[in-house]
Amino acid sequence: MSGLGFRYLEIFNLALLAKQAWRMLIRPESLCFQVLKSVYFQCSDILNASVGSNPSKTWRAICDGIEVMNQGLIKRIGDGKTTQIWGCNWIPRTGMFRTLFSKKPNPPTLVSDLIDHTSMTWKTEIVRNFFNHMDCEAILQIPLSLSIQNDCWAWHYERSGLFTVRSASRMMIEVKKSREDYFEGQTSCSDVEKRQREWK
Numbered sequence: 001m002s003g004l005g006f007r008y009l010e011i012f013n014l015a016l017l018a019k020q021a022w023r024m025l026i027r028p029e030s031l032c033f034q035v036l037k038s039v040y041f042q043c044s045d046i047l048n049a050s051v052g053s054n055p056s057k058t059w060r061a062i063c064d065g066i067e068v069m070n071q072g073l074i075k076r077i078g079d080g081k082t083t084q085i086w087g088c089n090w091i092p093r094t095g096m097f098r099t100l101f102s103k104k105p106n107p108p109t110l111v112s113d114l115i116d117h118t119s120m121t122w123k124t125e126i127v128r129n130f131f132n133h134m135d136c137e138a139i140l141q142i143p144l145s146l147s148i149q150n151d152c153w154a155w156h157y158e159r160s161g162l163f164t165v166r167s168a169s170r171m172m173i174e175v176k177k178s179r180e181d182y183f184e185g186q187t188s189c190s191d192v193e194k195r196q197r198e199w200k
Helices: 006-026 031-040 057-070 124-130 133-140 165-183 192-199
Strands: 073-076 152-155
Touching (some): 006 057, 006 165
């Protein structure tokens, strides 16, 4: 609880629940995952699982954690073969992790369609043809590995890509403050150093 204070106890608890959801996401072979999947989301993946009509307290709590986790979850691109361009978080930037819209009809559907797999570079012409300027620049800045790697889930708010309760708590506090500023008619604080001092 160091640094959070009693005021943010609920946020801290949600971050702990998100940690449990993260463990289930990256360890689908675990007994906990297998039991909950067999009961609550047999025909879905954990990210799209619903609470259901008669959930246990445990499952309801984990669903709260999944909701928090989804706010910072992002796909790190390897070969791009398992990442949908539209409707999936995969662009590492502040605020919007998804592409906004296609400039042309019949756009590609998988990120792998945007990659030249011989040189492991982005197909710049295709990217510029289908995406708006903001999306285009963000996509072309994503580094690609020369070695063959699968796409994997990562936590956007840690450089390592691994979920931490601390960074999830920070994220939720930032969102909370931004909403409070908005509803109180205040200008949202954009001073990163000031926010860091407040956190400390």
